[in-house]
Amino acid sequence: MVNNGFAQRGTVNIEIARKAFSGSKGTLLALKDIVLTINPGEFVCIVGGSGCGKTTLLRIIAGLETEYEGAVFLDGKKLIGTGLDRGVVFQEHRLLSWLTVHDNVAFGLAGLPPQERSRKERSRDIRHYINLVGLDRFEYEYPHQLSGGMSQRVAVARALVGRPEVLLLDEPFASLDALTRMRMQQEILRIWEAERTTVVLVTHDIEEAVYLADRVVIMSPQPGTIRNILPVRLLRPRDRTDREFVRIRKSIHDELFAPRGMTHLAADSF
């Protein structure tokens, strides 16, 4: 598997008819009729309030949720379970406290069959991704010695070291302070531009979505459905105070807060 010609790889087709969780209080319909195609190299953000099923959707793509009606395809191939073709970063860094930064990144290759990448290539890749996230000086530090932002960088490097076609991010910056979050947003764009993988990022931060995404998928809860998909055709780096930026942000905001069926009314009101 060579990573050139990647421009065409990383197409995600999502066709989920139904995803329900059954608990003690009956079943909860988490997702209903989700149809979405994500293009190779595209940066898609999924926004929505809590309980809209956005994380569930991401977990289905990741292969961590396998009980649902429907299918997800990556480059036309039906996805079953997890795989190294998808890298995942969670809200919590989920690093292994007993491993150094280097070994945590190397953990991303632990399940790769030995014949698939030589030792030399592996150590070169590990170093490459540690450098890419800007942690080359911290290779031998342990997670408890790192700040929140640095830990998330390690998590990103671990997700990328397997050279996935799709990078899945589940509110990756939600637990960081505002300034670190903004820096990490710039960083993830830089990494995306360097790697050109498809990125799907789940967030409840509208501004983050508009700042990052090629397209913003707006979800609404009960049951989780796609309410609208908005393209963001602004040049990067984007200016958060730009008029068009603010307008898009407001329209997503209104979309999220307008009662169901009143979308058009809200959109007309400004």
Place this chain on the structure above:
Amino acid sequence: MSTAEQNRRLVRKGSTAELTAKAPKNIGRIHIPDRLLGWIIPVSVLLVWQLLARLGVLPANWLPAPTIVGQTIYQLTVAGDLLKHVGITIARVGVGFLLGASAGTLFGGLTGYLPVARKLLDPTLQALRSVPSIAWVPLFLLWLGIGETSKITLIALGAFFPVYLNLSLAMRHVDPKLLEVGKLYRLSSFQMVRRLILPAALPEYIVGLRSGLGLAWMFVVAAELLGASSGIGYLMVDGEMTGRAGVILASVILFAICGKTTDWMMNAAGRRLLGHRAR
């Protein structure tokens, strides 16, 4: 130069000792460093004990002075008996602990990883655990005789349960979020155990080993009191039979020293194993 500035300069030089030395003293109060605080009571007790024994308030055959106890230890050492007894006791604890901890590790690992094994074995092991272990002594003596086997079995039994329980529980309680990470990177079941579950369970496993070792020391006392011709416990019984309180006290002190030393060693090994992990 202000005091704050002085302090800053000292910190920059990296000399914290100098910093504390120059800190303003509590005038009119006795200042005792924290680490000496714990010594006040034992040292006072020793002094009072020595004084009362010397004055003849405490009968020598009942509670001899600390210096007499020290002398007893010295005499036993010189006679060559002491080293033999201590050596035998340590060997019993060592072998018993090793066997018990190994079995605890094996069963703990099995039941911690395989739910079937847990359902099969845990009820029985828990039932056995509810028997006070000393209650096994007559049976062990009957089955295994008065020799080393019964003693070592008893010690192994004592060491087994904490190791078994801690490892089994820790393996079952590994953060599911970390297990998900293993799943994402497609680890095999073997890799899951070796690279995720065991390292994650390690701190609690070490706690289990430590309490197992503590119990091994408790059980060696029981085993040696109940029938032995050597060991620190035998020394104790001998002291009792011959009415030498000094020997009994010397044995108590030896048990304390040995137990504390091995615990300290185990703790040091544990710290080393846990390395740079956040605690």
